[in-house]
Amino acid sequence: MTLKMSLEELNAFMHEAFAQVADDFSVEAVAPNTVTVRLHVDARHLRPGNTVSGPSMFALADVSVYLAILAMIGPEALAVTTNCSIDFMRKPAAGVDLIARADLLKLGRVLAVGDVRVFSEGMEHPVARASLTYSIPPKVTPQV
Amino acid sequence: MTLKMSLEELNAFMHEAFAQVADDFSVEAVAPNTVTVRLHVDARHLRPGNTVSGPSMFALADVSVYLAILAMIGPEALAVTTNCSIDFMRKPAAGVDLIARADLLKLGRVLAVGDVRVFSEGMEHPVARASLTYSIPPKVTPQV
Amino acid sequence: MTLKMSLEELNAFMHEAFAQVADDFSVEAVAPNTVTVRLHVDARHLRPGNTVSGPSMFALADVSVYLAILAMIGPEALAVTTNCSIDFMRKPAAGVDLIARADLLKLGRVLAVGDVRVFSEGMEHPVARASLTYSIPPKVTPQV
Amino acid sequence: MTLKMSLEELNAFMHEAFAQVADDFSVEAVAPNTVTVRLHVDARHLRPGNTVSGPSMFALADVSVYLAILAMIGPEALAVTTNCSIDFMRKPAAGVDLIARADLLKLGRVLAVGDVRVFSEGMEHPVARASLTYSIPPKVTPQV
Numbered sequence: 090m091t092l093k094m095s096l097e098e099l100n101a102f103m104h105e106a107f108a109q110v111a112d113d114f115s116v117e118a119v120a121p122n123t124v125t126v127r128l129h130v131d132a133r134h135l136r137p138g139n140t141v142s143g144p145s146m147f148a149l150a151d152v153s154v155y156l157a158i159l160a161m162i163g164p165e166a167l168a169v170t171t172n173c174s175i176d177f178m179r180k181p182a183a184g185v186d187l188i189a190r191a192d193l194l195k196l197g198r199v200l201a202v203g204d205v206r207v208f209s210e211g212m213e214h215p216v217a218r219a220s221l222t223y224s225i226p227p228k229v230t231p232q233v
Numbered sequence: 234m235t236l237k238m239s240l241e242e243l244n245a246f247m248h249e250a251f252a253q254v255a256d257d258f259s260v261e262a263v264a265p266n267t268v269t270v271r272l273h274v275d276a277r278h279l280r281p282g283n284t285v286s287g288p289s290m291f292a293l294a295d296v297s298v299y300l301a302i303l304a305m306i307g308p309e310a311l312a313v314t315t316n317c318s319i320d321f322m323r324k325p326a327a328g329v330d331l332i333a334r335a336d337l338l339k340l341g342r343v344l345a346v347g348d349v350r351v352f353s354e355g356m357e358h359p360v361a362r363a364s365l366t367y368s369i370p371p372k373v374t375p376q377v
Numbered sequence: 378m379t380l381k382m383s384l385e386e387l388n389a390f391m392h393e394a395f396a397q398v399a400d401d402f403s404v405e406a407v408a409p410n411t412v413t414v415r416l417h418v419d420a421r422h423l424r425p426g427n428t429v430s431g432p433s434m435f436a437l438a439d440v441s442v443y444l445a446i447l448a449m450i451g452p453e454a455l456a457v458t459t460n461c462s463i464d465f466m467r468k469p470a471a472g473v474d475l476i477a478r479a480d481l482l483k484l485g486r487v488l489a490v491g492d493v494r495v496f497s498e499g500m501e502h503p504v505a506r507a508s509l510t511y512s513i514p515p516k517v518t519p520q521v
Numbered sequence: 522m523t524l525k526m527s528l529e530e531l532n533a534f535m536h537e538a539f540a541q542v543a544d545d546f547s548v549e550a551v552a553p554n555t556v557t558v559r560l561h562v563d564a565r566h567l568r569p570g571n572t573v574s575g576p577s578m579f580a581l582a583d584v585s586v587y588l589a590i591l592a593m594i595g596p597e598a599l600a601v602t603t604n605c606s607i608d609f610m611r612k613p614a615a616g617v618d619l620i621a622r623a624d625l626l627k628l629g630r631v632l633a634v635g636d637v638r639v640f641s642e643g644m645e646h647p648v649a650r651a652s653l654t655y656s657i658p659p660k661v662t663p664q665v
Contacts, residue, residue, distance in 0.1 A: 106281060107280070107281075109276075109277065109279075132253075133253065135253075136251070137250060137251075142292075143291070143292075143295050143314050143317075144288045144289075144291050144292035144295065145288075147287070147288050147291045147292075147317075148286075148287075148288035148291075151287050151288065169321070170287050170321050171320065171321055171322075171632060171654070172318070172319070172320050172321070172604050172606075172654060173287075173291075173317070173318070173319050174316070174317070174318045174319075174462035174508060174604075174606055175316070175317050175318075176315065176316050176482075176483075176490050176508060176510065177313070177314050177315055177316070178315075178482060178483040178485075178490055179483070194464075194466060194494075194502070194503060194506055195464075195466040195467070195502070199631060199656070200603060200656065202464050202466055202506070204492075204506060206482075214482070214483070215482055218482055218490070218492060218508065220462060220464060220506065220508065222464065222603070222604060222654070224631070224632065315488060315510070316460050316462075316510060318462055318606035318652060320626075320627075320634050320652055320654065322626060322627040322634055323627070338608075338610060338638075338646070338647055338650055339608075339610040339611070339646070341610075343487060343512070344459060344512065346608050346610055346650070348636075348650060350626075358626070358627070359626055362626055362634070362636060362652060364606060364608060364650065364652065366459070366460060366510070366608065368487070368488065394569060395568070395569075397564075397565065397567075420541075421541065423541075424539070425538060425539075430580075431579070431580075431583050431602050431605075432576045432577075432579050432580035432583065433576075435575070435576050435579045435580075435605075436574075436575075436576035436579075439575050439576065457609070458575050458609050459608065459609055459610075460606070460607070460608050460609070461575075461579075461605070461606070461607050462604070462605070462606045462607075463604070463605050463606075464603065464604050465601070465602050465603055465604070466603075
C-alpha cells in the first residue's frame with residue numbers, strides 16, 4: 090500500500106508518455122489508492138454554451154484512474170481501459186477548471202476498478218461521476 | 234418514423250454547431266433510427282502504439298447517437314448526454330479510420346437510448362461498443 | 378433537504394409496496410440523500426460456492442437508491458430505474474449479510490442518480506459498486 | 522468457433538449448477554456466439570402494476586451471456602460477472618414471457634463481453650438492453 094510514484098513522477102510520466110495531452114492535465118495530489126487531477130479548461134474543451142465537452146470529461150476521468158493505478162504499481166505497466174460508465178449530471182460552470190478525484194476500489198492481479206467524481210472547481214456538487222475498469226497485463230509479459 | 238434531416242443536413246449542422254470538431258467526423262449514411270459516422274483518424278487521435286485514444290472513440294460514439302436523434306427530431310433540439318457505458322474490446326488497427334454504427338433503441342418523450350458499435354474500417358469485429366442515454370428537453374418534442 | 382420519510386416509514390412503505398421481497402431488506406439508517414440497507418442473506422440468495430448471487434446484489438443496490446429517493450420526495454412518487462451500471466469486485470463472504478450504502482449524487486426534476494457501495498458485513502472493501510439512474514414522473518401526472 | 526455444448530447440454534447444465542433458479546429459464550436456441558433464453562414469467566418475478574422486476578431482467582441478461590460463453594468454452598469454466606450495464610427502456614407487457622438474445626462481441630483469453638436485448642414475447646421493441654463482462658479464470662482456457 091505504499092506509493093510507487095510521487096506527484097512529481099506522475100506528472101513527469103504524463104509528459105513523456107502522453108505528450109499530446111499532457112498540458113491539459115496536472116496531478117494535484119496523490120495518496121495510496123487516490124489521486125486528484127485538474128483539467129486546465131481551454132477553448133478546445135468547450136462546446137456551444139461554454140460548457141466543457143463530454144469527451145473532455147471522459148478523458149479527465151480516464152487519465153485520473155490510470156494515474157491512480159500507476160501510482161500503486163509503477164510506470165512500467167501498460168494498463169488499458171476495458172470499460173467506462175459515466176453519468177453527466179450537471180452542466181459544468183463556465184470559465185473554471187474541472188477537478189477529478191479518483192479512488193481505486195479494487196486493484197487486483199488482472200483488473201482494477203476506479204471511481205471518479207468530477208467537479209467544477211469551487212462547486213459542491215459533482216458535474217459527473219464515472220467508474221472505469223482497467224485490464225493489467227501479466228507481469229511476466231514484456232511490454233507491447 | 235420519417236427522417237427530419239438528410240445526410241447533407243446532418244453534416245452541415247455538425248459544421249455549424251460543432252465547428253471545433255466537425256472536421257473529425259462525417260456522416261456516411263442515415264436512415265430511420267440509425268446513422269453511420271466516420272472518424273477521420275489523425276495524429277491528434279492517437280496514443281502511444283498508434284492506437285486511437287479512448288476519448289476519441291467515446292467522442293465518436295457520442296456524436297453518432299446525437300446525430301441519430303437529430304435525424305429523427307430535427308436540428309432545433311438541444312439533447313444532452315446523461316449516461317454512457319462503453320466497452321473497449323480490441324485495439325484499433327493502425328492507419329485506418331473508425332466507423333461507428335449507431336442504432337436508436339428508444340426515442341421517448343424525455344429520454345433516448347442509442348447503441349453503438351465501432352469498427353476499424355474493414356475489420357469484422359468491433360473495437361468498441363457503447364450505449365448512451367440522451368435527455369431531450371421538454372418543449373421541443375410535443376410528440377409522444 | 379429535509380427528509381419526507383423516516384426510517385420507520387421507509388420500512389413500512391417497503392412492506393406495503395413490495396410485499397414479495399420486503400423481508401429480504403431492512404433500512405438501517407436514513408439521512409438527507411443517503412440510506413443504509415441490509416440484505417438478510419438467505420439460501421435463496423446464494424449461488425454455488427455459498428456466494429451471494431449477482432441478481433441479489435443488483436436488487437439490493439436498486440432498492441437502496443429507490444428508498445433514498447423516496448426519503449427525499451415522499452412515497453407518492455412512482456420512480457422507475459432507467460439505467461444501472463454495476464461492478465462486481467470481490468466474492469461476498471459466506472454466511473454474513475450484505476450492507477449497501479446509497480448516496481444520491483443528483484436529485485433533479487426528471488432524473489435522479491445514486492451511487493451505491495455494497496459490503497459484506499464487517500469487511501473493509503466493497504464487494505460491489507453500482508450507479509443507478511431513476512426517472513421521476515412529472516408531479517402533475519396522476520400515478521399510472 | 523464450433524459449439525462445445527448443445528442446447529440440451531446447456532439446459533441440463535443449468536439444472537445441475539443452478540437448481541434454485543433453473544426452472545425460471547430455458548435456452549431456446551444456441552449457435553456460435555449467440556443464445557436465446559426465455560424467462561418463464563411467474564408471480565415471483567412481478568412488481569406492482571404486473572411488470573417484471575428489474576432484478577428478474579438483470580438475472581435473465583446475466584444468465585444469457587453466461588450460457589453463451591459456456592456454449593463456446595465448455596461447462597468446466599467458472600466465469601464470473603465483473604460488470605453489467607443495463608438500460609430499462611420500456612415496461613414489459615403483462616402476462617407474457619421475456620425473451621433474451623445474447624451475442625458475444627468478444628471472447629478473449631481473460632475477458633468476454635456480451636450484448637443482450639430483452640423482449641416481451643411478441644413485441645417489436647426491446648424492453649431492456651444490457652452489456653456484461655465476464656472474467657474467465659486462467660487455467661480452463663489454454664486456447665487463445
